[in-house]
Amino acid sequence: MQRETGRAGGAGRARVILGASCYPDAEAALVLAMELARQLGAELQAVFVRETAVLAAGYAHSRVVSYSGQRETGLTGAALAKAFQADARRFKGLLSARAAAAALQSSFREAEGHVQEELRRVSQAGDILVLGFKPILRSAGCIAVILAEGQGVPDYALRLARKTGKPLVALVACAAGAEPPPAGQWEGGVETRFCALPEALLRQLEQMNPAAVIVAAPLADLPPAARLQDAARCPLILQTGG
Amino acid sequence: MVEKQKLNELEPAQLRPVLPSEGLNFALTDELDGDPGWLGQDRAVDAIRMGALAGHEDFNVFVLGQPGSGRHALAQSILAEVAQDRPVACDWVYVNNFEVPHKPVAIRLPAGSACRLRKMMETLVDDLASQIPALFESEDYQTRRRTIEEDFSAAHESEMAEVFEDARTAGVAIMRTPVGFSFAGLRDGKVLTQEQFDALGEEERAALEAAIERIQQRMSEALQAVPKREKEHRRQVEQLNYQLASRGVDEAIREVQEGFAGEAAVARYLEAVRRDLIENAELFLIGEGEEEAGPFPVATSKRFELPQFQRYRVNVMVANGSSGAGAPVVKEELPTLANLIGRIEYAAEMGALVTNFTMIRPGALHRANGGYLVLDARQVLSEPLAWDALKRCLRTGEIPIYSPGERLSLVSTVSLEPDPVPLSVRVVLIGERMHYYLLSALDPDFLQLFKLEADFDDDLRLQEGASADGYAQMIAGLARRAGARALDRAAVERMLLESLRMAGDAERLTLNFSRLSDLLREADFRAGRAGAAHIGAAHIETAAAEKERRAGRVRELGLETIRQGTVLIDTEGARIGQINALTVLQIGDYSFGRPSRLTARTRPGSGKLVDIERETELGGPVHSKGMLILQGYLAAAYATSAPLSLWASLVFEQSYGGVEGDSASAAELIALLSSLAEVPLDQSFAITGSVNQFGDIQAIGGVNQKIEGFFDVCAGRGLTGRQGVLIPAANLRHLNLRQRVVDAVAAGRFHVCPMRTVSDGIEVLTGLEAGVRGSSGLFPEGSLNRLVEDRLQGFADIRRSFGKEGGGHAA
Incomplete structure (x- = not known):
């Protein structure tokens, strides 16, 4: 990664x-x-x-x-x-x-x-x-970062995770219908989960109880931000293009 | 002029004690072993030994005697001897009371176990400090913890996801507002406004409202379930932590439990420790970041010293060891309240005083528990609240710890209330006789708690053989302990003479070892200066003389004033109504004698005897008693057929300080008789003696000093060969005069004459017979008594005639 x-x-x-x-x-x-x-x-x-x-x-x-x-x-x-x-x-x-x-x-x-x-x-x-x-629950589990395939984890995401003391989980959005690689891979201390859009991604967000979700992948390829936030039920961090 | 009479005087040999001829069979004290046992103190030894061996709690001992008599040394020697055969006292510790922290628990342990328990607890904490973090960092724990976390969040998230999904499906928007979730209809991704809602058909509106109601209810239920879920989550986490901590703690504490398997109190304590360790396992997770600090690896760090683990420390109060040294014998040199019963220390933290069970300190009673405690009575009585505390502890059989402020109810802040330690001790209190008598008279508790008195004898009766030999052994021992040279036999005999003089009795040797040791050490110094290999009689003599010289400034000043004539003392000639009485002055431990002119004047009167000393309140009660006795003698001995028609005054001339004692009453009587009979008294003599109503002369004190005092005055002017001192015959046993006096007596230049009755004194001082009343009822013509009676009769006649004339004029 x-x-x-x-x-x-x-x-x-x-x-x-x-x-x-x-x-x-x-x-x-x-x-x-x-x-x-x-x-x-x-x-x-x-x-x-x-x-x-x-x-x-x-x-x-x-x-x-x-x-x-x-x-x-x-x-x-x-x-x-x-x-x-x-x-x-x-x-x-x-x-x-x-x-x-x-x-x-x-x-x-x-x-x-x-x-x-x-x-x-x-x-x-x-x-x-x-x-x-x-978040409704006081103890939240991790910082989730949504990435496109092949995209690297932004530095600020790594720093944010380190600062908050939460593990960083990368959710790599795969194309719908694509066979995602096995989940739970680790690279550089970051767990990576491959999620087929959109259902698998939304289901992951619903089950994870993250402390925050960082959307680093292009929004156009993802479900609407409101839908993402409804699924994650935590602060959403969006990076606008540039 | 007084006729010279043949004096009934003492021979030189009678002026000093006769030492036993047997018993001193040695040349130098080096030949002696120097251990006579406790010479002359059998009574005290038996009492102390009984106190040491008796099992009764209230058989504490009071050792009374004069300072320097070896009370402390004897008591400690006997106690040490008895203690070594008694069992070693048990150990005592204070530990934390986890239920009630301000009431630390006292635990009794077998001797030698306290330090072992403390060490094992320290090791336990150190071990757990490594093991517990490792347990909580283990994969097993992390996995189980993660499972709990995931199960907890998954249940909630799943429920919330269903609610949101249901809302999406039912076309209900869930919006977040300042007051909570709000629910509205959703069409084409947009929230229905009020107008749009109102525009809905009735069925559609009803369906939407039902959906909203359902979603709202589901949301409410999901949110209300959160606290219960969180509580269950906490419970599961705590249970997991408890299980893990239990495993670690049980394993680590097993060694300590096995090490003290037979001790029920320790077992109870360890069970409390175990529970507390498990409940507070997070203490071992604090400060992990400090592991890298310092040059030593983590494994050797003393974690038990960290503040959070203070609660598991063991405060060793008494550790008696297991070496079989016997019961403890403790001597407390400074018996303050805190030093006796212990104290609770405080530390300043952030402007407040804090304490805990580790800051309890033991006192002498703790250290002596199970054994013996030696205290000095004067010190205990001098220290505030110490005597009260000692009695309280002995009476209750336990040692509470409190401060003076708490005892006086001046302090009411919450402090520690440690368990009182049960007390079993034998107290030996060492003091002077005055302390014992005052305590017996004024303190009702004293005799209840101190039932044994060990009364030290002040002196030892000098008998043929045994005691002299024992005394020589004692002197040898004193010399050895003082590091002094050995004494030769003559020096030992000289020491015996000095000892007899200190005791004030020709048949009793002093048992004040302190004074003997001082003399011996000074003699050793003199011997050293003289380059002698051992101490001889001359060195003892010199030491004694030098001690008197050092203390003799006031005495020499007195002699000088007499020599100069400032103080009037006649040592030759004769005078009516004037006599040389003898007094003793004491400064520190030095006493010396000095003559004092005593005068008497008489005239007719109504029987009044004026004691000028008493009239001016310079005379003490015993002196006044002597004067009254004298009055009784006069009234019964002379002119008994007529009222005593005498007015007399008696005074110590040029005496401006207090006068006490009746040792001058014989002198007063003879001066009075001289004045009445108008017969002069020989001023070459001085007289000392107490007289009773029958005219018998009784013993007095300080006879040696009094004789030497008058001798020095006479010698200073040049001995005439006639001078001397009249003393009570009862004081012959006390004579131990200095060599200078003995030599003068031997040369016939000074005389010491005993008196049994006042008549003996009259005959020496007046040269006349005193006279015995005959069958005619009269004293012999020319006798002093006849002259006195005739004069008194004359006074009576004068008084009678005055009475008649007074009555005639009236008529």
């Missing part, structure tokens, strides 16, 4: 853009985003996205399950809007404090729409996008 070195950014300063639609997701992903920004010498930009779909679906407001599993009823649109505002403030405050402590350049803004769409909209080639997601 080859390792690819080089900066993740293009012309101008590199950016790590962290997006989240709630404070728990933001908090869970901020550690990863800050580590990436530190490693790459990048600017950390945070975007809090109010999910307009949620706000528009008034009928869904009374159908909420808290992150601890309690069914909530009687939630109004106004209350939900206030909750979004509160989370945005907390996210901003957390970013400000942590970035200052780590001497990182950071910025914060709010947006409306859908997290993944918003991040894709503002990203440029070379940016690292971090889509926040708070």
Whole structure:
């Protein structure tokens, strides 16, 4: 397995853009985003996205399950809007404090729409996008990196895994229908699993309980980022082309 | 002028003790083995030996006697002798109480086992420090742990995946919001807005709502199951860790358990250690990064010294060894409370004082447990709370450890409460007689706890043969221990004389070995200066004289004031109502005699005898008693048919300090009689003696010093050949005069005369017969008593006539 070195950014300063639609997701992903920004010498930009779909679906407001599993009823649109505002403030405050402590350049803004769409909209080639997601289980197993066949593991992925003390598992996306090599191969301390797209890859992500998933392979060849994140249920790190 | 009378005086041979002719059969003390046993202390030896051998708990011993008599040496010698045949005392350790850490547990162990237990526990910790990390790093553990982790996460992820799959299939979007998961309809990958939802057909809306309800319920169940799953996961991990740790600990601790298989208390402790090691196995996983530190390989690192393993240490309080050395004999030189019962130490950490069971320190009672403890009474009584603690321990039979602050309830912070160690000890307390008598009188516990008194004799009766020989052996031993030269026979005889003088009795040798040793060592010094091969009588003589010279500054000043006439003392001529009394002064361990002028004046009166010393509160009670006795003698001996019509005053002239004792009462009486009879007293003599109401002369103290004191005054002015001292006949057994006096007596230049009654003194000092009352009821004409009685009768007549005249005038 080859390792690819080089900066993740293009012309101008590199950016790590962290997006989240709630404070728990933001908090869970901020550690990863800050580590990436530190490693790459990048600017950390945070975007809090109010999910307009949620706000528009008034009928869904009374159908909420808290992150601890309690069914909530009687939630109004106004209350939900206030909750979004509160989370945005907390996210901003957390970013400000942590970035200052780590001497990182950071910025914060709010947006409306859908997290993944918003991040894709503002990203440029070379940016690292971090889509926040708070894992439900406290102990997560590994850092997963999705690679195309023949692609090397990015340096920042190796460093991130070393920094978090998690093992790195490379998921090599093979073409659909192709016979994948036997799983569980090791090279350079990284376990490699070959997964036929898309089902095998999604099934792996569903079963792995990763702490984060890094998508290094071209997105065009993979299931949508939202689908990947639904399967992995953890922060998603996307590397835009460049 | 006093007529010269033939004196009933003592011969020179009577002025010094006669040493036994047999028993000193040697030329030099080198020939003697120097071990006479405990000379003259049979009573004390028997008491101490009984205390050492008796099994009763309260038969502790108080050794009483004068300092320097060998109390400490004798006590320790006997105890050491008895102790070596007694069993070795057991060991004691304090270990951690895992249930209640502030109450450390005391464990009794066979002698020699404490250090072994400590070492085995240290080895156990070191072994586990290597084994437990290895166990947790083993492939077996990693595999089993990974299985648990994977099973745990797989169950949850699988359930969540099914929920999301169900949602996708049912066309339900799961969205993340600040308040949790929200569920909405999904069409063509887009969330249905409210308007779109409302636009749905009734059936479709109902189906969508049902699907949303189902997904919501499933999500709720999946999320609510997480805590239970996590708990089960933790339980499985803990169980795995427990199993692994148990395996390692059981294997490692087996050796320690087998090593102390017969000790129930140790077995209980090791079981507690085992449980704690298993429950706290993670302690052995701390600090693994420090393995590379230092020049030594990991295997030799002393892991047991790390703070986290302190709980497994063994605090050895008493380790008596297994060499068969017998029971312990401990002498505590500084018996403070902490040194007796032990103490709990504290360390400063981050501004607070912390302690634990490893900081308990033993005291003398711990070290002597099972054996003997020797203490000095004065030191114990001087140290705050020490005596109280000692009694408490003896009474309760256990050793609690506490600080003075806790004892006085001044400290209320939580500290350690170690198990009290059961106590079985024999205490030998060494002190002076005053300590024993005061404790007996004032402390109700004392006689209950110290039932044996070992009373040291101060001196030894000098008998023919045995005791002199034994004493010579003792002197030889003293010389040997002091590293001094050997003594020749004459020197030993001279030492015997000095010993008799120290004892103040011609028939008793002192048993104050300290003073004898001092004299002997100084004599050795003198012999060395003289280049002598051994110590001779002259060296002893010189040493004794030099000691008196060193201490004699005040004495010489006194002689000088007398010589100069500043202090008036007559040593020749005669005077009415004036007599030379004799006093003894003591400074340190040196005493010396000095004459003192005593005068008496008389006149008619109402029978009052004025003791000026008492009137000015310079006279002590015994002195006052002597004066009252004298008054009784006068009242009964003279003019008994008339009231005593006498006014008299008596005083020690030029005496401005306190006066105590009745040894001058004979002098006072004779001075009074001289004044009454108007008969002068010979000033060539000095007199000492106590008189009773019948006129008998009783013994007094310091007779040698008193004689020598007056002799030195006379010799300083030049002996006239008439001078001398009158002493009680009862004091003849105490005479041990210096050579200078003996030589003067032998040359007829000084006289020492015994008195049995006051009449003996009267006859020497006045030259007149005292006189015995005849059948006529009168004393013989011209006798002193007749003169006294006539004068008293005259006083009575005067007083009567004054009484009549006073009554006539009134009429």
